[in-house]
Amino acid sequence: MTxxxxxxxxxxxxxxxxxxxxxxxxxxxxxxxCSIADGLGSGEMAQQSAAVMPIIIEQYGDESVERLMQRCNxxxxxxxxAAIAIAKVHYATQQIEYxxxxxxxxxxxxxxxxxxxxxxQAGFLSGRRQVVKTDRISYQAVSRFFMHSxxxxxxxxxxxxxxxxxxxxxxxxxxxxxxxxxxATMIAVELT
Numbered sequence: 001m002t003x004x005x006x007x008x009x010x011x012x013x014x015x016x017x018x019x020x021x022x023x024x025x026x027x028x029x030x031x032x033x034c035s036i037a038d039g040l041g042s043g044e045m046a047q048q049s050a051a052v053m054p055i056i057i058e059q060y061g062d063e064s065v066e067r068l069m070q071r072c073n074x075x076x077x078x079x080x081x082a083a084i085a086i087a088k089v090h091y092a093t094q095q096i097e098y099x100x101x102x103x104x105x106x107x108x109x110x111x112x113x114x115x116x117x118x119x120x121q122a123g124f125l126s127g128r129r130q131v132v133k134t135d136r137i138s139y140q141a142v143s144r145f146f147m148h149s150x151x152x153x154x155x156x157x158x159x160x161x162x163x164x165x166x167x168x169x170x171x172x173x174x175x176x177x178x179x180x181x182x183x184a185t186m187i188a189v190e191l192t
Contacts, residue, residue: 002032002192004189005167005190006167008023008171008187009184009186010184011185013042016042018043020043020045020049021183021185022050023185025187030091031088033086033089034087035057036084036149037049037050037072037084038151038183039082039183040082046082052079053084065134066099066132069101069125069132069134070130073130076126079127083102083125084100084104085101085147087147094138094139096137097135097136098135099133101125102120102122103120104150105147107154107161108139108146121133141192143190145161146161146188147186148174151178151182152185152186153177154174160173165190167189
């Protein structure tokens with residue numbers, strides 16, 4: 001049985017009170033799912049776009065990541081739009097189902113310290129027709145992954161994940177580098 005430990009950090013641009021990023025986490029008996037949405041721009045309109053994602057995943061979390069991305073895209077019609085990444089850890093198959101459209105990044109290291117970096121699709125979700133690409137990444141006994149919005153810059157993701165052995169340690173290592181020029185959201189996850 002896979003055990004999940006996670007840590008999350010979110011901060012608004014220039015220490016403001018309205019963040020244009022949103023995140024979501026859910027622990028289920030069969031899976032763990034997490035997501036980051038980065039609403040285009042900043043302020044209330046960005047927040048309204050980002051807020052679509054948690055509602056969709058809370059309601060439809062049992063569906064595939066591809067279907068969740070399609071639902072988010074449809075719900076963003078008429079809004080500013082958002083970059084969204086979703087990672088779903090399937091315990092039975094020991095696979096992570098992952099999709100990202102826009103500027104939300106993910107890095108992963110497995111028990112052999114191999115860095116895995118799925119390339120996000122260009123663009124953003126806004127209700128326009130969008131082809132969704134989904135990656136399936138196998139994980140072993142001990143793996144860590146890290147997702148973040150573009151308000152966070154990671155210079156050496158492999159070192160970050162290899163040198164910090166817990167989800168909380170990863171977040172704590174990155175917090176001092178946040179410059180608050182943009183909304184910043186990150187999720188670190190340890191699978192054991």
